[in-house]
Amino acid sequence: MSETAQLKRTAVQIRRDIVRMVHAVQSGHPGGSLGCADIFTALYFEHMDLKGTSFNLNGEGEDLFFLSNGHISPVWYATLARKGFFEVSELNTFRKINSRLQGHPATEEGLEGIRIASGSLGQGLSAASGAALTKKLNNDDKLVYVLMGDGEQQEGQIWEAAMFAAHHKIDNLIGIIDWNNRQIDGDVEDIMSLNDLRAKYESFGWDVLEMNGNDMVEVLKVLKKAKAAAGHQKPIMILAKTEMGQGVDFMMRSHAWHGIAPSDDQLEQALLQLEETLGDY
Amino acid sequence: MDLIVEKTGEKDTRSGFGEGLAELGKENPNVVALCADLTGSLKMNAFADAFPERFFQTGIAEANMMGVAAGLTIGGKIPFTGTFANFSTGRVYDQIRQSIAYSGKNVKICASHAGLTLGEDGATHQILEDLGMMKMLPNMTVINPCDFNQTKAATKAIAKMEGPVYLRFGRPKVPVFTPENQDFEIGKARHLKSGKDVTIIATGHLVWKAIEAEAQLREAGIDAEIINIHTIKPLDESAIIESVKKTGCVVTAEEHQMNGGLGESVAQCTARNWPVPQEFVGVNDSFGESGKPAELMTKYGIDTANVVEAAKKAVNRKSK
Numbered sequence: 001m002s003e004t005a006q007l008k009r010t011a012v013q014i015r016r017d018i019v020r021m022v023h024a025v026q027s028g029h030p031g032g033s034l035g036c037a038d039i040f041t042a043l044y045f046e047h048m049d050l051k052g053t054s055f056n057l058n059g060e061g062e063d064l065f066f067l068s069n070g071h072i073s074p075v076w077y078a079t080l081a082r083k084g085f086f087e088v089s090e091l092n093t094f095r096k097i098n099s100r101l102q103g104h105p106a107t108e109e110g111l112e113g114i115r116i117a118s119g120s121l122g123q124g125l126s127a128a129s130g131a132a133l134t135k136k137l138n139n140d141d142k143l144v145y146v147l148m149g150d151g152e153q154q155e156g157q158i159w160e161a162a163m164f165a166a167h168h169k170i171d172n173l174i175g176i177i178d179w180n181n182r183q184i185d186g187d188v189e190d191i192m193s194l195n196d197l198r199a200k201y202e203s204f205g206w207d208v209l210e211m212n213g214n215d216m217v218e219v220l221k222v223l224k225k226a227k228a229a230a231g232h233q234k235p236i237m238i239l240a241k242t243e244m245g246q247g248v249d250f251m252m253r254s255h256a257w258h259g260i261a262p263s264d265d266q267l268e269q270a271l272l273q274l275e276e277t278l279g280d281y
Numbered sequence: 282m283d284l285i286v287e288k289t290g291e292k293d294t295r296s297g298f299g300e301g302l303a304e305l306g307k308e309n310p311n312v313v314a315l316c317a318d319l320t321g322s323l324k325m326n327a328f329a330d331a332f333p334e335r336f337f338q339t340g341i342a343e344a345n346m347m348g349v350a351a352g353l354t355i356g357g358k359i360p361f362t363g364t365f366a367n368f369s370t371g372r373v374y375d376q377i378r379q380s381i382a383y384s385g386k387n388v389k390i391c392a393s394h395a396g397l398t399l400g401e402d403g404a405t406h407q408i409l410e411d412l413g414m415m416k417m418l419p420n421m422t423v424i425n426p427c428d429f430n431q432t433k434a435a436t437k438a439i440a441k442m443e444g445p446v447y448l449r450f451g452r453p454k455v456p457v458f459t460p461e462n463q464d465f466e467i468g469k470a471r472h473l474k475s476g477k478d479v480t481i482i483a484t485g486h487l488v489w490k491a492i493e494a495e496a497q498l499r500e501a502g503i504d505a506e507i508i509n510i511h512t513i514k515p516l517d518e519s520a521i522i523e524s525v526k527k528t529g530c531v532v533t534a535e536e537h538q539m540n541g542g543l544g545e546s547v548a549q550c551t552a553r554n555w556p557v558p559q560e561f562v563g564v565n566d567s568f569g570e571s572g573k574p575a576e577l578m579t580k581y582g583i584d585t586a587n588v589v590e591a592a593k594k595a596v597n598r599k600s601k
Contacts, residue, residue, distance in 0.1 A: 058356050066352075107384050115355050117384045120375050126345045127380055130352020130360075133337065137313070138356055157376070160345035168337065 003046070008216050009277040010082060011041040015247045016274040017078035017091055017281065023267040025095040028103070031257035032149065033075035035180050035214070035242040039147065040079040042219045047227075049142055053084040055112035063142045064131055066116065068124020069149035069178065070104040071259065076113070077101050081281075085112040088281040122155025124148060125175060129165045129235075132173040143230055147176045151183030154192045159204070165235040166205030173235040174226045175206075178213065180244040182255035201237045213240030248273055286458040286473055286492060292429035294450035294486075295393040299324025301436030302361060302391075306332045309359065312440055315350055316363040317343045322452075323363035323393050343368045344376050350388045351380040359440055360388050366395035366449055367408040374414060381445050382418040389439050390415075394452045395425075396536035397564070397581055398486055398574040407569035407577075413541020415447040416514045422467060423513040425449045425535075425543075427488035429457045431511060434465035442467055449485065451536075453574045456489045459509075468512045470520035476506035479592045480524040480531045484510045484543050487534040487562065487583060494588035501589075503596055513543050518550045525557045530595040534562035534588050536578075558598035560591035 001009075014037045022028035044050070048063040056062075067076050074094065081088045086100075093099035100109040104119025116127050128146035135142060152158065165173055177197070181188045188194060201208045207229050211222035219240075226236045244258070245251025248270040262270055305312045306328045313335040314328050320338070329336040339346040343364055350360035362369065369392035370377070381388045392411065399407045415423045422444060426432040432450045439446045459471075473488075474495060483491035488509045498505045506524055510517065525531050531551065533544035544561040551557055564581050578584045 060356060064355070116351060116386070117379050120379045122344075123348050123376060123380050126348020126376075127352035127355075129345075130349035131355040132352070133349070134353050134356035134358050137335070137358065140356070157342075157344040157348065160340075160342035161348065164339060164342065164345050164349065167340075 004216055007041050007045055010045055011037045011216065012247070012274050013276065013278040014041060014075060014078040014082060016271060016276060017082070018074040019248065019262060019267060019270045019274070020280065021074050021078065021091050021094040022261045024092065026261040027095055028074055028261060029071040029259045030074065030261070031182065031244040031251055032069065032072040032178060032180065034248060034251060035244045035246045036072055036075050036147065036178050037247070038216050038219055039176060039213050039240060040075050042216060042223060043145060044079050044083045046220060047223045048145065055085055057115055059115065060138065060140055061142060064115065064144045066124045066128045066131070066144070066146040067105060068118055068146055069121060069152050070118030073101070073103065073105050076105060080113040082278065091281050121149070121152045122157040125158055125161035125165070128173060129161055129170055132170045133168065135172055143172050143174055143227065145174050145176065147178060150177055150179045150181060150188050150194060151191070153177065153194055153197065162201065162204045162206065169233045170235050171231050171233050174230065175235065175237045177237065177239050178242055179239050180242045182244040182258060184255065184258050186255055197239055205234060207234045207236045208239065209236065210239045210241070213242035214246050288456045288458045290457045291454040292457050293452060293454050294426060294429055294432040295452060296324050297429040297432030298391055298393070298436050298448070298450055299327055301433040303327035303331060305437055305440050306335065309440060311357055311359050312361065313337065313353055313358045314361045314363065315339055315346050317341055317346050317368065319364050323391070325363050343373045347373045347376040348380050351384060351386040354386045354388060361391050362388065363391050363393070365406060366392035366411050367406055370411040370414050371408060378418060382420045385420055386445060387443055389446045389448060391436070391448045393450055395449045396451060396486070397569045397577040397583070398451050398453045398536060400453065400574045400577065401571050403571040404568040409538045409564050409569065410541060411449060412513055412535070412537050412543065416546065420445055421514065422446045424467065424511055425485040425513060426511045427485055427509055428455060428459050430461050430463060431459045431465065434463045435511065438465035438467055451486055455486055458489065458492070468515045468517055470517035471509040471511065472520070473507040473509055474505070476504040476528065478504045478528055479596050480506045480508060480528045481534065481588065481592060482508045482510050482521065482531060482543070482547055483534040484513060486536050490583070490585045490588050491534055493585040494592065497585070497589045498592055501593070503592060505592055510543060513546060516546050516550060518554065521547060521550050522554045525551055525555055529599045530558045532560045532562060532588060532591045532595050534583070536583055537563055539563035539565055558595050560595045562587045562591050
C-alpha cells in the first residue's frame with residue numbers, strides 16, 4: 001500500500017473514532033473535527049518531526065502543535081491516541097467525569113500531547129508565537145504549528161498576534177486556518193465576513209499558502225512547501241479549505257453539525273460510510 | 282516587640298520591580314520580559330537595554346502579550362509581563378484564566394500603577410478590583426509588596442518559584458522602611474510590631490499607613506499588633522490566627538475594593554478558625570477619580586485616620 005493510501009486509511013479510522021466518541025457521550029463537536037481529520041493525520045503521521053511518542057511538555061528538539069479552536073478536541077484526541085501518545089481505549093472517557101479528555105483540551109491532568117488549554121477562542125496564535133520565540137532563544141531549529149478556526153478569525157487577539165509574529169519575524173511558526181466557512185450560527189460570510197483572508201495576512205506581513213485541506217496529497221505537498229518557506233524572516237499561514245463534517249454525507253454542506261451528537265441511527269448511518277481500518281477501540 | 286521599621290527614604294515600588302528585574306536578567310538567562318508600550322512607566326528599560334534579545338515589545342496589545350508569555354514558558358523561559366494593573370488583569374482576564382492559570386504556566390504578571398495612588402489619570406486606570414480577580418483564579422499566587430525594597434525582593438523571589446504569579450505595585454514615591462536585600466518568603470506574613478489590643482493587617486501602600494496609625498493608637502492607649510501581608514494568596518493563616526487569638530479583634534487595610542480584597546480573605550480565615558470582630562479599611566464599592574494620591578486616599582477612606590478609627594471601633598466591639 002502506498003504511504004498516502006495508508007494515511008487515508010488512518011484518517012478514516014480517526015473519523016470513525018470522532019463520531020463514536022461524540023455519540024457515546026451525546027455531546028461534543030463532530031463537524032469541525034471531521035473536516036480536519038486529514039490535516040491532523042498528515043501532521044502527526046507524516047509531516048511533523050516528533051521525538052517518538054514519549055511526550056515532553058517543553059518539546060525541545062521536536063516540532064510542536066497547538067490547537068487554538070479547542071472545541072475540535074475529538075480529532076486531536078483520536079489522532080494522539082492512534083499515534084500512540086496514550087491508549088486508544090481512553091477515547092472512551094471523552095467528556096466523562098474524571099477523564100483526562102476534557103471537553104476542551106487541558107493540561108491539568110497531564111494528557112500527553114497537550115501543552116496549553118484552549119477552548120475560549122483566539123488565544124492559540126499568541127501561545128504558539130511565544131513557544132516559537134522560545135525555540136529561537138534555545139537555538140532549537142524545529143517548527144511550531146498552530147491550527148485555528150475560520151470563525152475564530154473574528155477574535156481581536158488573533159490580529160494582535162498576527163501583527164506580533166510578523167513584527168518579530170517569527171519565521172519558525174506555521175499557522176493553519178480551517179476555512180470551512182461554517183460557524184455555530186451559520187456561514188462565516190453571513191455571520192461576520194472575513195473578506196479577503198489571504199490579503200489580510202499578507203498585509204500583516206505573513207507568507208500565505210492555500211490548500212484543499214481534505215485532499216491528503218495536496219495537504220502533504222503544501223505542508224512541505226510551508227516548511228521550506230520557514231526561516232525566511234516571515235511567519236507562514238496556510239489557508240485550508242475544508243468541508244465541515246467531511247466523510248459523513250448528512251453532516252456535510254451545513255453548519256448544523258458544529259456541536260451536536262448523532263443519535264443511534266445516525267451513528268449507524270455514519271459508520272457505514274467510514275470503514276473500520278485500524279480496529280475500533 | 283517595638284516597632285521594627287525605620288524610614289530610610291522615599292521611592293516608588295515600580296522602581297523596585299525594575300531593579301529586581303534587571304538583576305534577574307544577569308542572574309538567570311531564562312528570565313525574559315514583555316511589555317505593552319509602557320517600558321518607561323514600568324521601569325523595564327534597564328532590562329530591555331541590557332538584554333534586548335530577551336525583551337519583547339508587544340505594542341498596545343495586552344491580550345496577545347499574556348498568550349505569548351504563556352507560550353514562552355514552553356521550553357523553559359520565565360516570562361515577566363509588564364503593564365498597568367488595569368491592563369494586566371481586567372482587560373486580559375480570560376487570557377490569564379485559560380492560557381496561564383488553568384494551564385499552570387510559569388508566567389509572572391507584573392502590574393504597576395495599581396489603585397488610587399495612580400492619581401490624576403482617574404478611575405479608568407485606577408483599578409481597585411485586581412487583587413480580587415487574581416486571587417479567585419486557582420493556581421495563582423498574589424503578591425502586593427509595601428515598599429521599594431520589598432518589591433525588589435519579591436520580584437527576585439517569584440522567579441525562583443514555579444507557577445503563575447500576580448505581582449502588584451504602584452506609581453508614586455512612598456516611604457522605604459523595609460531592609461535592603463531582605464529575604465522574601467512568598468506566603469509568609471511579616472510582623473512589624475507585636476501588641477495585645479488589636480491586630481492590624483495591611484498590604485501594599487497601606488502598610489505605611491498602618492505604621493503611622495500605630496503611633497496615634499499608642500497615644501490613645503491602644504497597643505496594636507502590625508502585620509504586613511505581602512502575599513494575599515496563599516494567605517499566611519497561621520500568623521493571622523495566632524495574632525487574633527491574642528488580640529481578639531482585627532483591622533484590615535488595603536488600596537482595593539473591600540469586596541474581594543485582603544479583608545475578605547482575612548475574614549474567611551478568621552470565620553473558619555477563630556471568629557473575631559473585624560473592621561475593613563478599603564474602598565467602599567466605588568470607582569476613584571482624578572486627584573493627587575494623598576487627596577484620593579483621604580477622600581476614599583484609606584488613610585491613616587481611617588486605620589486609627591477602624592482600630593478603635595474594633596477594640597470597642599470586643600466582648601467585654
